[in-house]
């Protein structure tokens with residue numbers, strides 16, 4: 072009864088990850104009445120830990136429970152999907168603690184979108200590279216998947232999928248009027264103004280499709296002039312030169328060198344692997360630098376259009392509070408300076424002390440890695 076085992080694996084992956092996530096929330100639960108910046112600081116490591124636990128625990132469960140001896144490919148795939156689904160669902164424990172108003176269904180669709188957009192091309196290129204190291208012919212379907220994924224993500228075609236799935240709809244007339252007025256002032260053309268379900272507080276712009284997307288939560292938490300400053304920023308992206316749009320799309324392909332892994336290994340062995348990894352790291356760093364300088368330019372454009380850096384800083388503070396994003400973060404991982412520094416730069420004195428930088432991972436991150444190591448040791452002894 073392999074399917075019964077699969078259900079058991081799903082339940083155990085879900086249960087163990089959920090317990091670890093719940094336990095890691097202890098410091099956060101103790102500051103329920105504190106300022107949002109303190110709550111966000113303590114939630115952050117738990118969120119990052121949940122991302123690790125959601126992968127490490129399922130892998131551990133699979134390693135211990137799956138009988139590899141006479142399994143078909145289908146059984147391997149279904150059981151892996153089952154454990155990862157359990158690990159992913161357990162992340163809702165953390166999300167619900169921070170955002171009790173958001174619903175499970177919306178959260179699941181958000182997570183699936185994020186996973187595909189953020190990790191889809193990376194894993195597709197990785198599988199292409201690994202399978203081509205063993206067998207060039209077997210890697211061909213993976214190469215097709217990788218190219219499709221990369222085009223889907225880099226081209227912004229995913230926006231149309233969300234639109235088709237009903238997760239996005241046309242913005243309300245007031246929102247559209249505000250965008251059109253600002254666009255005229257900035258001298259940029261806009262084709263689409265879209266609103267998304269309240270899954271996250273933020274806004275994005277797609278220069279290629281000339282679209283501005285705003286979440287309903289962003290509209291709800293901001294005063295009109297604050298919303299205007301956020302929209303001015305997004306419209307600033309639509310005004311970027313063609314050259315920058317192309318470079319940014321190229322930058323998004325930073326994981327593509329992984330696809331050449333097999334070819335590099337056959338040619339140069341270990342040096343080939345190092346070459347692929349080095350290319351990827353340089354490409355990624357270059358991409359981050361490009362987007363950082365672009366954000367600076369866009370911020371200046373928005374300041375010009377809206378007139379006040381102070382309003383923009385207040386808007387950012389509200390979005391950080393609504394999304395529970397810490398006011399200080401290690402700058403190396405980010406395209407923007409931390410909120411606290413951006414407020415000071417705009418001449419706004421925050422009504423809270425500079426918070427310490429959040430810890431890297433919560434207990435769930437470390438504990439799940441320990442579970443994974445233990446599972447591998449256990450399995451090693453079996454053989």
Ligand SMILES: [Zn+2]
Nearest residue numbers: 304308366369
């Ligand atoms: Zn931006």
